[in-house]
Amino acid sequence: MSSSALGQILVFASLVLTAFVAAVAIVGASGRKAPLVRAAGFGMRALAWLGVATSLVLLHAIVTHDFSNQYVAHYSDTTLPLMYLITTFWGGEKGALAFWVLSLSALGGALAWTHRKDDSPYTGWLLATTALALLFFDILMVFASSPFETFLASGGPADGTGLNPLLQNPLMAVHPPPQLLGFIAYTIPFAYAMAAMASGRKDGSWVLDARRWSLFAWVMLTAGLVVGELWSYLELGWGGYWGWDPVENAALLPWLTGTAMLHTFSVEFRTGLLRRWNVFLAFLTFFLTIFATFLTRSQLIQSLHSFSGSALTPFFLWYQLVIIVAALGLIAWRWNFLKPAGRIESYLSREALVVTATLLLLMAVFVVMWGTLLPKFSESPAVLSVVDSALAALAGITGQTHVPLTGAVNVGPEWFNKAVGPLGIAVLFLTAIGPVFVLRQAPGDVARRTAWRTLAVGAGLAVVLSVVLILVRGAGLSTASGMPFGAACSLYVKSLSWPGVYGILAVTFAMQVLGVASLDWVRSVRARRSAKSESPWAAAGVLFRENPRRYGGHLVHIGVALTFLGYAGAAGKLVKKDAVLAPLEATTLGGREVRFLGTKDRWEPIGGFAALEAHFVVLPKGRPIAPGVLDAVRAAVPGATAVEAGETPFVKVRFATEAAARAWLVTVTARTTLAPSLALMSPDRTRREVRLVPRRLEVLRVLPASFQRLAQAANLVADSAGGERITVRTGARNDPTMTVAALDAEAFDAFLAGWQATANDSVILAARAAAKDPTVVEVVPEGVGDVMTPEVRYYLKSENPTTEVEIQPGLLTDMYLAATPAQGAGEVNLTAMDHPMMTSLWLGAVIALLAGGALIAPVRRRRDPVAVARPEGEGAA
Amino acid sequence: MSATDVIFAVLVAGAVTLALRSALRMLGAAWGLDRDKGEGR
Numbered sequence: 037m038s039s040s041a042l043g044q045i046l047v048f049a050s051l052v053l054t055a056f057v058a059a060v061a062i063v064g065a066s067g068r069k070a071p072l073v074r075a076a077g078f079g080m081r082a083l084a085w086l087g088v089a090t091s092l093v094l095l096h097a098i099v100t101h102d103f104s105n106q107y108v109a110h111y112s113d114t115t116l117p118l119m120y121l122i123t124t125f126w127g128g129e130k131g132a133l134a135f136w137v138l139s140l141s142a143l144g145g146a147l148a149w150t151h152r153k154d155d156s157p158y159t160g161w162l163l164a165t166t167a168l169a170l171l172f173f174d175i176l177m178v179f180a181s182s183p184f185e186t187f188l189a190s191g192g193p194a195d196g197t198g199l200n201p202l203l204q205n206p207l208m209a210v211h212p213p214p215q216l217l218g219f220i221a222y223t224i225p226f227a228y229a230m231a232a233m234a235s236g237r238k239d240g241s242w243v244l245d246a247r248r249w250s251l252f253a254w255v256m257l258t259a260g261l262v263v264g265e266l267w268s269y270l271e272l273g274w275g276g277y278w279g280w281d282p283v284e285n286a287a288l289l290p291w292l293t294g295t296a297m298l299h300t301f302s303v304e305f306r307t308g309l310l311r312r313w314n315v316f317l318a319f320l321t322f323f324l325t326i327f328a329t330f331l332t333r334s335q336l337i338q339s340l341h342s343f344s345g346s347a348l349t350p351f352f353l354w355y356q357l358v359i360i361v362a363a364l365g366l367i368a369w370r371w372n373f374l375k376p377a378g379r380i381e382s383y384l385s386r387e388a389l390v391v392t393a394t395l396l397l398l399m400a401v402f403v404v405m406w407g408t409l410l411p412k413f414s415e416s417p418a419v420l421s422v423v424d425s426a427l428a429a430l431a432g433i434t435g436q437t438h439v440p441l442t443g444a445v446n447v448g449p450e451w452f453n454k455a456v457g458p459l460g461i462a463v464l465f466l467t468a469i470g471p472v473f474v475l476r477q478a479p480g481d482v483a484r485r486t487a488w489r490t491l492a493v494g495a496g497l498a499v500v501l502s503v504v505l506i507l508v509r510g511a512g513l514s515t516a517s518g519m520p521f522g523a524a525c526s527l528y529v530k531s532l533s534w535p536g537v538y539g540i541l542a543v544t545f546a547m548q549v550l551g552v553a554s555l556d557w558v559r560s561v562r563a564r565r566s567a568k569s570e571s572p573w574a575a576a577g578v579l580f581r582e583n584p585r586r587y588g589g590h591l592v593h594i595g596v597a598l599t600f601l602g603y604a605g606a607a608g609k610l611v612k613k614d615a616v617l618a619p620l621e622a623t624t625l626g627g628r629e630v631r632f633l634g635t636k637d638r639w640e641p642i643g644g645f646a647a648l649e650a651h652f653v654v655l656p657k658g659r660p661i662a663p664g665v666l667d668a669v670r671a672a673v674p675g676a677t678a679v680e681a682g683e684t685p686f687v688k689v690r691f692a693t694e695a696a697a698r699a700w701l702v703t704v705t706a707r708t709t710l711a712p713s714l715a716l717m718s719p720d721r722t723r724r725e726v727r728l729v730p731r732r733l734e735v736l737r738v739l740p741a742s743f744q745r746l747a748q749a750a751n752l753v754a755d756s757a758g759g760e761r762i763t764v765r766t767g768a769r770n771d772p773t774m775t776v777a778a779l780d781a782e783a784f785d786a787f788l789a790g791w792q793a794t795a796n797d798s799v800i801l802a803a804r805a806a807a808k809d810p811t812v813v814e815v816v817p818e819g820v821g822d823v824m825t826p827e828v829r830y831y832l833k834s835e836n837p838t839t840e841v842e843i844q845p846g847l848l849t850d851m852y853l854a855a856t857p858a859q860g861a862g863e864v865n866l867t868a869m870d871h872p873m874m875t876s877l878w879l880g881a882v883i884a885l886l887a888g889g890a891l892i893a894p895v896r897r898r899r900d901p902v903a904v905a906r907p908e909g910e911g912a913a
Numbered sequence: 914m915s916a917t918d919v920i921f922a923v924l925v926a927g928a929v930t931l932a933l934r935s936a937l938r939m940l941g942a943a944w945g946l947d948r949d950k951g952e953g954r
Contacts, residue, residue, distance in 0.1 A: 042925075046929075053936065057939075060939075060943065071942055071943055071944070071945045072942075072943055074942040075939045075940070075942040075943035076939075077942075078935045078936070078938040078939035078941075078942055079935070079936065079939040081935040081938075082932045082933075082934075082935035082936040082939060083932075085928045085929070085931040085932035085935060086928075086929075086932045088928040089925050089928035089929045089932060092921055092924050092925045092928060093921075093925060095921070096917070096918070096921040096925075099917060100915070100917055100918065
């Protein structure tokens, strides 16, 4: 039996078993039949193993290059390294569905295992909801989109089409699994909410059960989003927030509601409040994961993530309708039952702040959804006229002039920043102040006075830190650009514009989050140390272990604050410069000089692409050349009479005669520009002729222009020999060789010497004849600055080249270079950018993820004594 | 049959066996045969 046939059988078995498990669970839960609930649990575990078996069969087809399988033939080929072969699993729509089924059945199996000792109707409904969610994806795999379809007429092609080159990046290999797993895991909190309502559980214990799952989903989704961001930063170039892809926006929606849910869960299980909020947020988050997936698959909006020719749209529309009707129907039916245990007593209590933050996050959801869908919806004249009349009415109220809409509305980053920026800032402010307020706090008590004091100190600290940040950045800018210190500080403040004041607020509130969290921790550490003789680090560790929710929460908030700092910096004005550069020309950016040295090509057999690397040297403008660098050049050029620093980054190498200088220049330029790509063939000393052939003919196959580039480089070497001393002839069409002839033996030997590598002179990166003095050669040696090599990759199996940027990360700014070949001889189009605060963004994400991950791990479980089993109406802590 | 084929065959067979085991336990539980197995309540 072929592996595809086995896969089809397993998928079909999975569908039948899922339907059976769902039916058994529903009958067991509704009829209060414990044996059936237990049976459903075992069935769920069987489904998990079936999911594993199905995935193994698909993975086997991929790694053994079974091109009789359409999916494998379409998304992989024989040149892919193992890592990207594995990526193929989820690289296409059908594989992504298989991944969904694998993950959801595995989570369902884990869920059944954790509830193996509970055969109550609650567990029955929990398993039923999960099985029904899984059933939808089983149906898709069987009836609409199976990864096990084979070629009917033939055994399939000899080789596959290959994976999209954009996806051949280590980050892309790891981006989809956590992203999808985040989406998928939000099924479980939803299932808990549905189970609690259907089974009539009154105690709110479902939030305790669902909390760890929702934290797991949050960590996964956050990791997926962050890795996706990092990938788009490295691979596509940073288009700015909201600019990259509508699907990124859609994926943000469940993250926003999921973040709110983590906080409302925490309030319910400690106070019994916000019950309706929790079931609604569990439903909404789950719905939004399906909605975001629908947007990806349906091609409703133009997206990089769309898969062409998807047949899933009607299925997803029906599924969403079913979810809305079922979940909202259940919530409406249990509305009175979901009555909270008391009321919010004070606007300055943590529960009130959580509700406020939740409302803000929901507003952000609405705004992002509106902005993402509006361009599509406004293509319909009816929607356009409704939007136009609404805007006209709004203009009438505000007294502004209304410009009628004439075509589809385009919503750009500016709109998003204007609409979501204030909401984000407000949420950040609540993040800063929320943790210091205690739950169910009565006005005027001691805890509240402490809270105010912490806030005041935190605010003071925030102002001080913000000022320090501005001064440090101002000083850096002033040194780099030479402008006065005051002007540099003011320029930095303006560069934070999001617009303007948002940036400053973001910085201040982020600092306040850092201040408040640190203060709380420091205070607790001090209190602990006064009682026990522990080191501060040991005390901090014990505190974390004893109350992970509080201190882990602080760490997550610190991570989020650092991320906000990154957003404030990156969403502000990036310093960006575009330039066309010939070899050894330079441009400046933020006080740094970026000098183009030249291009080199490279063949990568694994992956099957030719890369055209552009080499740049980057250094602070006017930085003197270190004595060590001069010594290295002296050692590399024994024939030189003097070596001295020239205009940075050049070093002047002086020779006794003009002829010696010229000969050495020929040698060194041949070595740096020609020898890496061209090999010598049959040097003829009597005729003083040599043929040069490309070292890798594959490069010419994907990049025919590279031969022309090498011919241009050879002509430059010939020019450096002076006059007609060296001539270059290229072969006839389809003859990838060039013949170099020298007029005299001296020029011929100098040219050949370019291929005789010695360890010493490899320190020379580029060279040119000095403009005024013919006995001097100016060289750029290693060590004068940082060498950066962005590249363009040309794939054998893809017409579209990809641009691989090079980034030099810095504490406060990243230097970001992207280069593509330009029209002129050896020239490149350079895009250089200064990305402020990116390190803060990634560092913050790592801290938030690590802390979130630590909170999922089963540490000693501390159930708060108050909440869960408290009778209604006795909510006060 | 290559070594890769053998490894995958063993893994798939293992997963299918465990699935069958759970499916049998499911049927057993539905008929109330698992009362004394230590799981369930």
